Structure formats: C-alpha cells, structure tokens
Amino acid sequence: MTSQVSSPAEQAVPAEQPSGAAAAPTPVDASPPSAKEVRRLDRVIIRFAGDSGDGMQLTGDRFTSETASFGNDLSTLPNFPAEIRAPAGTLPGVSSFQLHFADHDILTPGDAPDVLVAMNPAALKANLADVPRGGEIIVNTDEFAKRTMAKVGYATSPLEDGTLDGYNVHPVPLTTLTIEALKDFGLSRKEAERSKNMFALGLLSWMYHRPTQNTEDFLRKKFAKKPQIAEANVAAFRAGWNFGETTEDFAVSYEVAPATSAFPAGTYRNISGNLALSYGLIAAARQADLPLYLGSYPITPASDILHELSKHKNFGVRTFQAEDEIAGIGAALGAAFGGALAVTTTSGPGVALKSETIGLAVSLELPLLIVDIQRGGPSTGLPTKTEQADLLQAMYGRNGEAPVPIVAPKTPADCFDAALDAARIALTYRTPVFLLSDGYLANGSEPWRVPEPDELPDLRTRFATGPNHTLADGTEVFWPYKRDPQTLARPWAVPGTPGLEHRIGGIEKQDGTGNISYDPANHDFMVRTRQAKTDGVSVPGLEVDDPTGEADTLVLGWGSTYGPITAAVRRVRTAGDHIAQAHLRHLNPFPANLGEVLRRYEKVVVPEMNLGQLATLIRARYLVDVRSHTQVSGMPFKAAQLADVLKEAIDD
Amino acid sequence: MTEALKLVPKAEAQQTMKDFKSDQEVRWCPGCGDYAILAAVQGFMPELGLAKENIVFVSGIGCSSRFPYYMNTYGMHSIHGRAPAIATGLATSRRDLSVWVVTGDGDALSIGGNHLIHALRRNVNLKILLFNNRIYGLTKGQYSPTSETGKITKSTPMGSLDAPFNPISLAIGAEASFVARTVDSDRKHLTEVLRQAAGHPGTALVEIYQNCNIFNDGAFEPLKDREQAKEAVIRLEHGQPVRFGAENDKGVVRDRATGDLKVITVTPENEGDLLVHDAHAASPTTAFALSRLADPDTLHQTPIGVFRSVDRPVYDTQMADQLEAAIVQKGKGDLGALLAGNDTWTVAG
Numbered sequence A: 001m002t003s004q005v006s007s008p009a010e011q012a013v014p015a016e017q018p019s020g021a022a023a024a025p026t027p028v029d030a031s032p033p034s035a036k037e038v039r040r041l042d043r044v045i046i047r048f049a050g051d052s053g054d055g056m057q058l059t060g061d062r063f064t065s066e067t068a069s070f071g072n073d074l075s076t077l078p079n080f081p082a083e084i085r086a087p088a089g090t091l092p093g094v095s096s097f098q099l100h101f102a103d104h105d106i107l108t109p110g111d112a113p114d115v116l117v118a119m120n121p122a123a124l125k126a127n128l129a130d131v132p133r134g135g136e137i138i139v140n141t142d143e144f145a146k147r148t149m150a151k152v153g154y155a156t157s158p159l160e161d162g163t164l165d166g167y168n169v170h171p172v173p174l175t176t177l178t179i180e181a182l183k184d185f186g187l188s189r190k191e192a193e194r195s196k197n198m199f200a201l202g203l204l205s206w207m208y209h210r211p212t213q214n215t216e217d218f219l220r221k222k223f224a225k226k227p228q229i230a231e232a233n234v235a236a237f238r239a240g241w242n243f244g245e246t247t248e249d250f251a252v253s254y255e256v257a258p259a260t261s262a263f264p265a266g267t268y269r270n271i272s273g274n275l276a277l278s279y280g281l282i283a284a285a286r287q288a289d290l291p292l293y294l295g296s297y298p299i300t301p302a303s304d305i306l307h308e309l310s311k312h313k314n315f316g317v318r319t320f321q322a323e324d325e326i327a328g329i330g331a332a333l334g335a336a337f338g339g340a341l342a343v344t345t346t347s348g349p350g351v352a353l354k355s356e357t358i359g360l361a362v363s364l365e366l367p368l369l370i371v372d373i374q375r376g377g378p379s380t381g382l383p384t385k386t387e388q389a390d391l392l393q394a395m396y397g398r399n400g401e402a403p404v405p406i407v408a409p410k411t412p413a414d415c416f417d418a419a420l421d422a423a424r425i426a427l428t429y430r431t432p433v434f435l436l437s438d439g440y441l442a443n444g445s446e447p448w449r450v451p452e453p454d455e456l457p458d459l460r461t462r463f464a465t466g467p468n469h470t471l472a473d474g475t476e477v478f479w480p481y482k483r484d485p486q487t488l489a490r491p492w493a494v495p496g497t498p499g500l501e502h503r504i505g506g507i508e509k510q511d512g513t514g515n516i517s518y519d520p521a522n523h524d525f526m527v528r529t530r531q532a533k534t535d536g537v538s539v540p541g542l543e544v545d546d547p548t549g550e551a552d553t554l555v556l557g558w559g560s561t562y563g564p565i566t567a568a569v570r571r572v573r574t575a576g577d578h579i580a581q582a583h584l585r586h587l588n589p590f591p592a593n594l595g596e597v598l599r600r601y602e603k604v605v606v607p608e609m610n611l612g613q614l615a616t617l618i619r620a621r622y623l624v625d626v627r628s629h630t631q632v633s634g635m636p637f638k639a640a641q642l643a644d645v646l647k648e649a650i651d652d
Numbered sequence B: 001m002t003e004a005l006k007l008v009p010k011a012e013a014q015q016t017m018k019d020f021k022s023d024q025e026v027r028w029c030p031g032c033g034d035y036a037i038l039a040a041v042q043g044f045m046p047e048l049g050l051a052k053e054n055i056v057f058v059s060g061i062g063c064s065s066r067f068p069y070y071m072n073t074y075g076m077h078s079i080h081g082r083a084p085a086i087a088t089g090l091a092t093s094r095r096d097l098s099v100w101v102v103t104g105d106g107d108a109l110s111i112g113g114n115h116l117i118h119a120l121r122r123n124v125n126l127k128i129l130l131f132n133n134r135i136y137g138l139t140k141g142q143y144s145p146t147s148e149t150g151k152i153t154k155s156t157p158m159g160s161l162d163a164p165f166n167p168i169s170l171a172i173g174a175e176a177s178f179v180a181r182t183v184d185s186d187r188k189h190l191t192e193v194l195r196q197a198a199g200h201p202g203t204a205l206v207e208i209y210q211n212c213n214i215f216n217d218g219a220f221e222p223l224k225d226r227e228q229a230k231e232a233v234i235r236l237e238h239g240q241p242v243r244f245g246a247e248n249d250k251g252v253v254r255d256r257a258t259g260d261l262k263v264i265t266v267t268p269e270n271e272g273d274l275l276v277h278d279a280h281a282a283s284p285t286t287a288f289a290l291s292r293l294a295d296p297d298t299l300h301q302t303p304i305g306v307f308r309s310v311d312r313p314v315y316d317t318q319m320a321d322q323l324e325a326a327i328v329q330k331g332k333g334d335l336g337a338l339l340a341g342n343d344t345w346t347v348a349g
Helices: A056-070 A121-130 A146-151 A174-181 A189-193 A196-207 A213-222 A227-246 A273-288 A303-310 A325-337 A348-364 A391-396 A414-429 A439-443 A520-535 A559-574 A594-600 A613-622 A639-651 B033-048 B064-070 B083-093 B105-111 B113-122 B167-173 B187-198 B226-232 B285-291 B315-330 B335-340
Strands: A037-041 A043-051 A073-079 A094-102 A115-118 A136-140 A168-172 A252-256 A266-272 A292-296 A318-321 A341-346 A368-374 A432-438 A445-449 A503-505 A553-558 A580-584 A586-588 A603-608 A627-630 B055-059 B074-077 B098-104 B126-132 B178-183 B204-209 B233-235 B250-254 B261-265 B302-309 B344-347
Touching: A043 A056, A043 A121, A043 A196, A043 A252, A056 A073, A056 A094, A056 A196, A056 A213, A056 A266, A073 A439, A094 A121, A115 A121, A115 A196, A121 A136, A121 A146, A136 A196, A174 A189, A174 A196, A174 A227, A189 A227, A196 A213, A196 A227, A196 A252, A213 A227, A266 A273, A273 A292, A273 A303, A273 A341, A273 A368, A273 A414, A273 A432, A273 A439, A273 B335, A292 A303, A292 A325, A292 B083, A303 A318, A318 A325, A318 B083, A318 B315, A325 A341, A325 A348, A325 A368, A325 B083, A325 B113, A341 A348, A341 A414, A348 A368, A348 A391, A348 A432, A348 A503, A368 A414, A368 A439, A391 A432, A391 A586, A391 A613, A414 A432, A432 A439, A432 A559, A439 A559, A503 B064, A553 A559, A553 A594, A553 A613, A553 A639, A559 A580, A559 A603, A559 A639, A594 A613, A603 A613, A603 A639, A627 A639, B033 B064, B033 B126, B033 B187, B055 B064, B055 B083, B064 B074, B064 B098, B083 B098, B083 B113, B083 B126, B083 B315, B098 B105, B105 B113, B105 B126, B105 B167, B113 B126, B113 B167, B167 B178, B167 B204, B167 B285, B167 B302, B178 B187, B187 B204, B187 B302, B226 B233, B261 B285, B285 B302
Parallel strands: A037 A252, A043 A115, A115 A136, A136 A168, A292 A318, A292 A341, A341 A368, A368 A432, A503 B074, A553 A580, A553 A603, A603 A627, B055 B074, B055 B098, B098 B126, B126 B204, B178 B204, B233 B302
Antiparallel strands: A043 A094, A073 A094, A073 A445, A266 A445, A266 B344, B178 B302, B250 B261
C-alpha cells in the first residue's frame, strides 16, 4: 500500500509527524474490526466516481460528514457534468467526489487519489490516469459487461487485460451484493440497485473506521416519507460495512487520527463555500441591523445561495427570484434605495447581463453586493467547473469610468468572513462591491470554527435624518451628493424620511445638489471623485509569509488558489528552498503596501486560473514584471505541479 | 383608504399641487403631452393625502422618464427598461411606500418588455404609467413597438415592417389585474383613471396616449378632435352599456356566431343586446375583446377607461406573510444556532 504512505508535503510541521505518534482515534460507534490488520495513516485521498445518476455526490457528502464529525481536517472537490443526467455509462456522464482527510492541517482536496471507487467502466476510464501506480481501486464488477465497456472504448476488460497491473484492485460485485442484501425488502431490482452507493459508502466507512450512526440517522431522515427505502439504504450501508469486515479481499483497514493539534480550540462544523457565503450575508444583515434582500436568477454554481437564503425567512430575509439576471440586480438595487442590505448572486454570464445596472449603482452610490461565483467561460463555458477569469470583468466590465471594490474569499469557510467584509465596504462607502468566489470554493468544503455572533464586526450604518447643507440665504436643505469628507460616501436617505425627498439617477449629477448636470468641469470632478472614493476604501495591508526572510521569490495569489499555492509553498520549503507567500483578498483597491511588497522580491510568481488577469493588473499598476503561471482546465491547481513551477522560478 | 395604500402614512396637513412640484425646471419640448400628464399627476396627488416622503417615482429612459425629477417626492431615474424591476425591489421591501413607475412605449414594451409582463403577472403593488406616443422621441424619431406598420421614420425610410403591440391586449395577456387607457389631453378622464389605479391593490397598468408634437404630431388626433372623437372614442364605464357616436347611436354587442365583439347601430330593438361593461369580470376574455376593437391605423373605435380591475393576491403582501409565517413556524432567527447547525464537534484548548 505504498500509495497510502503520506508524503510530508502538505504538513504544517513536516518533520515532526511520525504517523504512528498520532493520538489513537476514538470512533464513536464504529468498533474497530477485530481480526484484521489495522494500519495508521496520516492522510488519505479518496475519490468516488460513477454515473451522474449513481449518487456519488451524496456518497461523498456522507463520507465527508462522517469524517468531519470524527475530527479529521478535510478538504473536498466535487466534480460533476453540467447535464443533470448525461447518457448512462458514458464518459461525459461521469460524476466524482474527491475527499482529502488527515490527522493534521491540510489545504487542498489532494492532487491524486490514493483510493478510487469506480462504479462503472466510464468512471474507471475517466479517472484512472489520476491514480498513481500502487493505488487502490475498488471496481463494481457487475457493470463491466461487454456492452458497457464498449461504450467507453474498452475492447477487452480492463479488469483482465493488464490495464490495471500495478494497481491494488478490489473487484467487488457491488450491484449483486446490494440486491442480495435487500432481497427481503420487497423492492424491485431497479429500486434495490439504487442503494449500491450506500453499499460502497459502508465498505469505505469500514476501511477507514468512520463513525456510522450519523449516516444511518441521515438516511432515515432523508427518506422519512418512504420508510422502506430508508431501511433498505441503511441495510445496504451496513452490508457494505460487514462485507469489508468479513471478506478476505480486504485484509487491512486504516486509521486516520483526528487532527486535534491542527485546530485552535472551538466548536467546528464542516461547511461549503456557498453555505458559508449565505451565512455571511445573513450575519452581515444582522450586524448592520438591516433587512437582507436578495434579487437573483438561477445560475450554476450560484443557485445554492438563493436556495439557502430562501430557507431563512424567519431572519427577515427576502428572496426574490426574478425573471432574468437584470431584474435580479434591479430589484436588489431598488431594495437598496429603500434601505435594505441588498444582494444579487450570479456567475459570469449573469454579471455580463447585470453590467449596466452595476454602472447605475456606481452612479447612484448605493450599497449593493454582487456575488459572482465564477465558472469556466467565455459564454456558457463550463457551468460546473471552476475558473478565476471574471477578475477583469469585475474590474472593468462597464461603460464609462465605473470603479467597483472587489473582495475575494480564499477558502470555502473564508466565504463567511469575505461576505461580512464586502458588506462593510458597501455600507461604509455606499457603493456596489463585487464578491468573487468560484465553483471550487462554492462546492468544496472544509472544517470551520463556528464564530459566536458577538465576535462579529459591528456593521451598523446611519441613514440621513435631516438637512445637511445651509444655503447662502440660510435655508437648510438636503443635498444627496454632499459627501462625508473621510469616506467620500454620500448620505443614504431612504424614502419615508420627511424633508429629504430627492431624485437620483444614472444621468450625471451635480456635486452636492444631485441635480442633472452636463457641466464639463463637474463631470470631470464627479468621475475623479468616484474613483477616489474606491481608491480610498480601507483595506488591511498585505501580509507576507516569509519565515526565514531569505527568499528572493514571492508567490502572489488571490481567491481560491490559496489552498493549492500554500500546499505548494510547504512542499518547496520542505525540500529546503526559500519562498515568500502573499495572498490578496482585496483586488480593488489593492492593499496600500502591495507595491512595496512586490519590489522587495527579485522574482514574483502569480498563479491564476485564467490567462493572467491579476498579472496584467499588477504589471500595469506597479510596473513589476511578474511571472504569470496560468491554468484554465476547469480544475484547481495541483500542489505538486505548482511546487515545480515555484522551484523553477527560485532556481532561475 | 383602500387596501392598496393602508400601510402608507398619511400627510399631516392638507396638500396642494404645489407641494408636489420640485424645484427643477421642466425640460420637455414646448407643447409636449408630458406637461399635461405631469400637471394631472401633481394635481391628483393631494387627493391621495399620502405623506409625500412615502411616495416614490421610478422611471427608465426616454422623454417620459424625466418625470421623477419634476415630482417633489423620492425618485429614481434609472436605466432603459428596468424601472419595473427596480420598483419591484423597492415595493416588495417597503410596503409603507406608494411606488409609481413612469415609462414609455419604447422603455416598457421594447427594451423592458420582459420586466413589464413579469411585474404584471406577479401583481406587485406598483402603479405603472405608460406614456404611449408611438415613437422614439429622445433618440429623435425612430419607430417604436407601438408604431403603426409601414411607419416612415429615420430608421425605416421605406416603412416599418413590424406589427405593433397593443399594450392593453399585452397587459391582459400577461395576467394584469388592472388595465386602463386614457389620453393626455383629457385631464378629467386621466385623473379619474389615476384615482382608480391608485386605489387598486396590486399592479395597475395605465396606458396614456401622449402626443409627441416633434416626431409624431397628431398621432391621436382622431381621439382628440372634438368632432372626430365622437365617432372614434368609446368610453368604458363599469356597469354601463358600451355605446358611443355623435348621436350615441353606436354600441358594442357580442356576435353570437363568433363570440367576438362587434359594433352595431343601436336601435330600440337591439338596445337590450348592448354589452354592459364589467371591469371586475373574473374572466379577461371580454376585456381582451374590447382591447381589440380599435383600428390600429385610424384609431377608430378606441375604448378608453378601465378595461379590467380585479382582485388578485398581491405579491408583496404574500411575501411579507411568508416572513411572518416563517417566524411563527420556526421562531425568530437565532444567528448563533444557524451558524452552528446540527453537526458540530469541539476541539478543546
């Protein structure tokens, strides 16, 4: 099982982590298999792969949940096609879920799976290249019929023709075993077969000593209205566990101890990026003491935020599913005028449609959050895959000079804090703000230390309540464009406030009075003032991680590449090289010290999942010739490959 | 006060038209029909007796969309076609406001057609004033989605090819709960329609025929010329037989063969067959048939007045009800409990 011997590359303290020294796990309800050998590992990467109708995402979610409650650190990577049910048994229809879990702090879902569960020939073919030789492969042999193999181009059975030589293969007739286990349930063959994913989950749960009670509770709750199906799934799950316990093919099981030392004290849960972002929005509204209003149109991979927020009406959250992307942001902007914390959620194509309204929000100077869960582009692109290629769209994608602050979360759990930060900027500066997440963060998950509400920042803001200007004749008036001298924010006077009746609009306004103005000097002043307001947004200085102080190379990232970059940096340092790392949360404005940080290093590497958009901004702004490293495969960077890129730069 | 406005605070003192005039110079072309509509709206507002800070006018782009600048209320001059969407966000989040949308035929029916039909089907508490001049004025005279087929304009030197929209038919087809038509120059009729629209719970669409004296002058002349109007205009009044004509000798009856409506010359024998207008009819069929009576080219037999006014659940009311129901079912949101969820573990310090 050489593949399951940990590489130290992702360990926070690589040299001091002998795998046997970890504290013994304390499985809550899964007694360790008695007669079989148990080996200890410090980390494992498992990939479940099957047809898009096989329930692989659910299987992965359950394994993740078991793993989280056991106390491992973890990181996940769901990967599925855009089609809801692609043709069965085909390569495009393969759906997979990768989970990396460890007894220590980890940063990515892992480069290559140690264990592949392949539910059919297509799943095997689509994923085999990612599994290193020596890796374990559990295949559902029932699906390896001539016809299904031919469908994906296997002329002979890969189970027999030597294709899998060098792998540690466990052939398991998963379908037959599941049907056999459920024969007393009075289900049709087709119905019984559908529980084969739970059989596989049971088997893997046995292999890795996962607690099982939560999954059984989950199944009974999920199928509460169909108790027969619930019990069948529980039975399949247990049958899988027992199969591992009894069959000789599985001689060894593994322990991965809880990652007790990786986490500061606190209460933890597992959370995905979209869920963390949704909670961040609810928390921001509470901290601002404003009602939350979401105007949105369904789009992958952002729709889950609409779904989630629509569940929390008891927090006063209004969700409006609009007729299109434009109406989604339009309604949000209308609610912002009325004094709500207003949000619109979308992905790249939706941002394109919303551009004109974002420009209006820039002109109206009202708070508005635009959440862009980036996906592969251009056009429809890759709806279910990740990319960071909307940075320049967020930065510049509007007519006229229309600056918008940009905030980017770096991990799934960080989406919570990033949402609060984006709300802070929007409310303080009365401006639309982009929150740039992506598909990798949205669907990936990791443990999150649950904050207490009283730890959260105070986001309360003030509405205008009375006149703010005195005319030469002594008359007190309200000027909608008279700015706060510090923030340059204009007053937020909401309808219903007597005496402050005023009109705003996208047509250029006179400074102060807000009356329509075509005066050349006024327009020049207003354009520069809006830019100055954005440039003046308060963002923390960029922190640089350079433990030895001897590095001459800096790696600078933004957004969701934090995990892979940090894992790569650990590999480089473990190998004895020096490298400095910094990660941008604020893309507009940049931290004030960014230029100084860039000039401190001889070489700056900027990895991005686009063709060099941050690199373009940095070169233009700071005249620093950064080394752009790019990947647009729809998948996150792999730590090992990034480490090679960094090493090459260091040695250059 | 009606259901539509019961949550909107009332003015403390008697208001006058002057209270609703902003300090901005009105900049429409001299002679534009928009002046008359502005005066009618400003003149009508005091009758509503609402606190003017709780009134909001939202517009899109076009000549008519400058309207909010001239009203001394809250207002937003937004972007082309999007006013119904923006107003929906405002009205659904602030039920204490009286929200009005001012739009034109290009704004509402061309670039903003999608938002209009969805606002109508949702029945958000909005009053939409659609100034229809059958031309693009602000861009200097291209044909609009309500221009008659064959219209010669700068962009259609050989005549336009599109069949026009009939805004009333469109609105009825989009499930509108209140649909009316009036004319800029008939202050009394315009005010009466505004009165009924303001009191309607839900979305009210008011099409206002408005003369553009620069690019489409006289477009509604048959309805405005005193003599011609007698034959061209059919005034709809709820509960009254539908009849018109210089001698009041024409009327609308249902054609028993086709079920459609047709115009007849009224005689003592057939007088009893005349259609009695029922704006509150549950079925939109007859209102739709009335909307088809007019000849789109000559405008003869053009009904004006309230075609349809029915009670339907109001979107913003139901949205608010769901929020209240959620609190009853689940209790007021507890952020700490939400963040923790059901599946946590503890790491000791």
